[in-house]
Amino acid sequence: MAKLQVAIDLLKTEDAIALATKVAPYIDIIELGTPLIKSEGLRAITAMKKAFPDKKVFADFKTADAGALEAEMAFQAGADYITILGSVDDATIAGAVAKAKEYNKGVVVDTIGIPDRVKRAQEVIELGVEFVELHAGLDEQAKDGYSIQVLIDEAARAGVPVSIAGGVNLSSIEAVKNSGAVVAVAGGAIYGAEDPAAAAKALKVALSAA
Numbered sequence: 392m393a394k395l396q397v398a399i400d401l402l403k404t405e406d407a408i409a410l411a412t413k414v415a416p417y418i419d420i421i422e423l424g425t426p427l428i429k430s431e432g433l434r435a436i437t438a439m440k441k442a443f444p445d446k447k448v449f450a451d452f453k454t455a456d457a458g459a460l461e462a463e464m465a466f467q468a469g470a471d472y473i474t475i476l477g478s479v480d481d482a483t484i485a486g487a488v489a490k491a492k493e494y495n496k497g498v499v500v501d502t503i504g505i506p507d508r509v510k511r512a513q514e515v516i517e518l519g520v521e522f523v524e525l526h527a528g529l530d531e532q533a534k535d536g537y538s539i540q541v542l543i544d545e546a547a548r549a550g551v552p553v554s555i556a557g558g559v560n561l562s563s564i565e566a567v568k569n570s571g572a573v574v575a576v577a578g579g580a581i582y583g584a585e586d587p588a589a590a591a592k593a594l595k596v597a598l599s600a601a
């Protein structure tokens with residue numbers, strides 16, 4: 392069954408923990424979004440892992456260089472996963488993967504901005520990453536004509552473990568599930584909902600349905 396990841400793009404650690412507290416029963420992976428980490432630093436990761444030791448904590452660093460160093464920073468702070476940008480040199484990804492092996496943690500490659508996400512996913516999986524995020528960022532989603540269907544189609548033909556991030560919500564979750572993605576990432580659909588717990592529960596139920 393695909394896992395559910397909540398992407399927390401809030402700016403304060405206490406708000407992030409308050410949200411995670413509401414949705415945790417339905418969530419497998421808690422993502423600290425890039426804006427949150429930039430706003431609060433590594434202590435946001437440490438605080439989240441301390442609050443939820445049994446959940447996987449995902450640090451969305453979107454690292455572009457010094458992969459080993461940034462991976463070590465994230466893992467020492469308490470992260471279980473770090474993201475490295477797929478558009479960077481393979482050496483940056485390989486450095487982070489080597490560090491992940493040392494700490495028994497994982498690297499996720501983020502394909503944001505990459506024209507051929509499937510080809511790059513197939514390449515970087517060979518470097519030892521856990522899974523690849525097929526990702527349309529918030530700015531790409533805001534463009535006219537954006538549809539998550541592109542990511543769903545890519546996941547179905549990727550042939551490697553992928554997550555989908557880019558506006559996953561209740562309307563798209565069934566198609567995301569059927570695409571074979573191993574993780575569905577939902578940000579705004581949860582943290583922007585009037586009742587985040589109900590939103591997370593509905594997504595989890597849809598992912599769990601036979």
Ligand SMILES: O=C([C@H](O)CO)[C@H](O)[C@H](O)COP(=O)(O)O
Nearest residue numbers: 398424425557558559577578579
């Ligand atoms: O990674 C993200 C983005 O780059 C800002 O950090 C989002 O968390 C990701 O796109 C998922 O969020 P939604 O698209 O709101 O589901």
